[in-house]
Amino acid sequence: MMRYADVIVPLPLHDSYTYSIPSALESSVRKGCRVLVPFGKSKSYVGIVHTVHTKEPQGYEVKAIKECLDTFPVVTEAQFRFWQWIAQYYACPLGDVMNAALPARLKADKPAKPSSKKNSVATDLDTHIYKESTGCGFHALNKPQQQAFDAIRQSFITKNVTLLHGITSSGKTEIYIHLIRQALSEGKQVLYLLPEIALTTQITERLRSVFGDQMGVFHSKFSDAVRVAVYRKQLSDEPYQLVLGVRSSVFLPFRQLGLVIVDEEHEVSYKQQDPAPRYHARNAAIMLAHQCGAKTLLGTATPSLESFQLAHTGRYGYVSLTTRYLDCQLPKIEVVDIKRLKFQKQMKGIFSPVLIESIGNALTHGEQVILFLNRRGYANFLMCQTCGWVPRCPHCDVSLTYHKKTNRLVCHYCGQAYMLPPSCPSCGEPRLSDVGIGTEKVEQQIHRHFPEATTVRMDIDTAHTRAAYEQIITDFSHHQYDILIGTQMVTKGLDFDNVSVVGILDADTMLHLPDFRSAERTYHVLAQVAGRAGRRNHRGLVVLQTRSADSDIIAHVVHNDYESMFRTQMEERRQFHYPPFYRLINIYLRHNDYSRTEQLAHELGDLLRQTFGDRVLGPDRPAVARVRSMYVRKLMLKIEKQASANKVRSLLFDIQARLLQQPSAHGVQIYYDVDPM
Numbered sequence: 001m002m003r004y005a006d007v008i009v010p011l012p013l014h015d016s017y018t019y020s021i022p023s024a025l026e027s028s029v030r031k032g033c034r035v036l037v038p039f040g041k042s043k044s045y046v047g048i049v050h051t052v053h054t055k056e057p058q059g060y061e062v063k064a065i066k067e068c069l070d071t072f073p074v075v076t077e078a079q080f081r082f083w084q085w086i087a088q089y090y091a092c093p094l095g096d097v098m099n100a101a102l103p104a105r106l107k108a109d110k111p112a113k114p115s116s117k118k119n120s121v122a123t124d125l126d127t128h129i130y131k132e133s134t135g136c137g138f139h140a141l142n143k144p145q146q147q148a149f150d151a152i153r154q155s156f157i158t159k160n161v162t163l164l165h166g167i168t169s170s171g172k173t174e175i176y177i178h179l180i181r182q183a184l185s186e187g188k189q190v191l192y193l194l195p196e197i198a199l200t201t202q203i204t205e206r207l208r209s210v211f212g213d214q215m216g217v218f219h220s221k222f223s224d225a226v227r228v229a230v231y232r233k234q235l236s237d238e239p240y241q242l243v244l245g246v247r248s249s250v251f252l253p254f255r256q257l258g259l260v261i262v263d264e265e266h267e268v269s270y271k272q273q274d275p276a277p278r279y280h281a282r283n284a285a286i287m288l289a290h291q292c293g294a295k296t297l298l299g300t301a302t303p304s305l306e307s308f309q310l311a312h313t314g315r316y317g318y319v320s321l322t323t324r325y326l327d328c329q330l331p332k333i334e335v336v337d338i339k340r341l342k343f344q345k346q347m348k349g350i351f352s353p354v355l356i357e358s359i360g361n362a363l364t365h366g367e368q369v370i371l372f373l374n375r376r377g378y379a380n381f382l383m384c385q386t387c388g389w390v391p392r393c394p395h396c397d398v399s400l401t402y403h404k405k406t407n408r409l410v411c412h413y414c415g416q417a418y419m420l421p422p423s424c425p426s427c428g429e430p431r432l433s434d435v436g437i438g439t440e441k442v443e444q445q446i447h448r449h450f451p452e453a454t455t456v457r458m459d460i461d462t463a464h465t466r467a468a469y470e471q472i473i474t475d476f477s478h479h480q481y482d483i484l485i486g487t488q489m490v491t492k493g494l495d496f497d498n499v500s501v502v503g504i505l506d507a508d509t510m511l512h513l514p515d516f517r518s519a520e521r522t523y524h525v526l527a528q529v530a531g532r533a534g535r536r537n538h539r540g541l542v543v544l545q546t547r548s549a550d551s552d553i554i555a556h557v558v559h560n561d562y563e564s565m566f567r568t569q570m571e572e573r574r575q576f577h578y579p580p581f582y583r584l585i586n587i588y589l590r591h592n593d594y595s596r597t598e599q600l601a602h603e604l605g606d607l608l609r610q611t612f613g614d615r616v617l618g619p620d621r622p623a624v625a626r627v628r629s630m631y632v633r634k635l636m637l638k639i640e641k642q643a644s645a646n647k648v649r650s651l652l653f654d655i656q657a658r659l660l661q662q663p664s665a666h667g668v669q670i671y672y673d674v675d676p677m
């Protein structure tokens, strides 16, 4: 009887395609093996065999598999199960998941050239395998740490997920190390996830000194050859017992996964934005652990509202750590009202007198300073330069985006456009403007005040390569610079001994991004930045310059009051129908013809409203409304948390199919972003 294989092809189309298996390949084509298959008129792709069966497909001519590339499967049963979940939950085809899951070389139809390439693979890999070191970076836990460790182990008896809420420098990493040791001694594997930017040499070396060559590192900045080598090693009989990796390492094969640690669990960068699958690595990791019978530990100084909520309601275990290792105090936070200082003409450029004085003091004592500029994203919003007023959408509780061309304010959630007010409705100032300061400007002004001080900037321009980023960190920690000026990049788990002053230049910029999470994010960032001051030696000082000195969020940061922040934000989320009370799904529509895009987006909106009513918002132009000559429109769906995700997805796919049936829909692409960040 003729045998057929359903093959996943790395294309954003259907889940799989059916091919016939030529008799010569019958014994080799197995689930999980890579095969070369013809596609379209003249193309061929490397696909993954998903199922082998004898059901002859009807209605088209079945093509044959050209070649089988593997003797042993490269995708395990467990991985398939995980891929399937990703594809379902994030509403994308398996081909997209395959694309994200496999390093490029495993998808290439021609095997990598031998000789020269092979050498570079070997050396590349060697640089990432260190010999097991002795002495070693393993510390005994102090009492609060030991208590937390015990509490985590205890909570794992009844809960699959536990949240470790420990302030900066409370010694969470040390606790992870002990948990990892424990898991490895039981023959279990551990996956330790970090956000891209936090996976630095500092943390790698710290873990390396304890776990030596039992640990593999998986980083997207590594060459594809290294990633293939790690992937293959995980398939082998001697896999790494510990993998330290970024979000894509959830796709590695594991045999005995026992523990997943998601460090900095609140980090937005765990969410993959583009391309599909637009998965959240923290949530995916929890599912992976669940499927493997493993436990998950979420660690952070500032939990995401979602995770804290689940801990709050008892779904997750909760363990907190409220003292810093060695009892050194949290920094003193001094709020400076730059709105008032501006009125009184006391600002020295972008610096308040307090900040200038504090920097001067630090420098005299041979201490270092970090200056933080709260800039993220490219959204244009307007702000009254005098009083800090920012226009917001009354329906969506997010700030409005300014469109220069049309001179309108637009809400990127509901699509509503507004006229610009002739003057600030709050203070009457006639001019609202879109200003932002850059790190260069800060550096120039610093040199004017402190000509002797040495400075280094850390932003996407100066630290766009990993090496450059690491170099800045190393140089600064060796005190080759007095002052580090940086954006969000300086907030990520860096541990500098000699920093006594942290200056936050514009605490509110982020507060006004057109995003319902902006308050929560501001809290995360400010609390993390503040945590950089005064580690180890003495109590640090944070000078927090803001135009919203009386806002709740600033008060919560100053008092290190996570719970009040949580309560306030949860109330807003409830009121405006946002997560964690509602699930959001962004629906994107792309087409290369402008008016067709507009028309189809409205038709899609109508179809969606027939089913989902006023849970549908939009269509609207997303921040980036034209991508590779395609026009993009966005619709948003707000779904009650209790609604079945499967039901919603199948309704969406039905609607999509109805739209695509129309001849006018030819060439349109529709895709989803589930739980957008």
Ligand code: ADP
Binding pocket: 139, 140, 141, 142, 145, 166, 167, 168, 169, 170, 171, 172, 173, 174, 175, 325, 495
């Ligand atoms: P967190 O991850 O909570 O920010 P870390 O684990 O990085 O905190 O700990 C902060 C500092 O204290 C680190 O330099 C770490 O080496 C040190 N430290 C933490 N716990 C211990 C311990 N039990 N023994 C010795 N040093 C420790």
Ligand code: ZN
Binding pocket: 393, 394, 395, 396, 397, 411, 412, 413, 414, 415, 416
């Ligand atoms: Zn709106």
Ligand code: ZN
Binding pocket: 384, 385, 386, 387, 388, 389, 424, 425, 426, 427, 428, 429
């Ligand atoms: Zn004003």
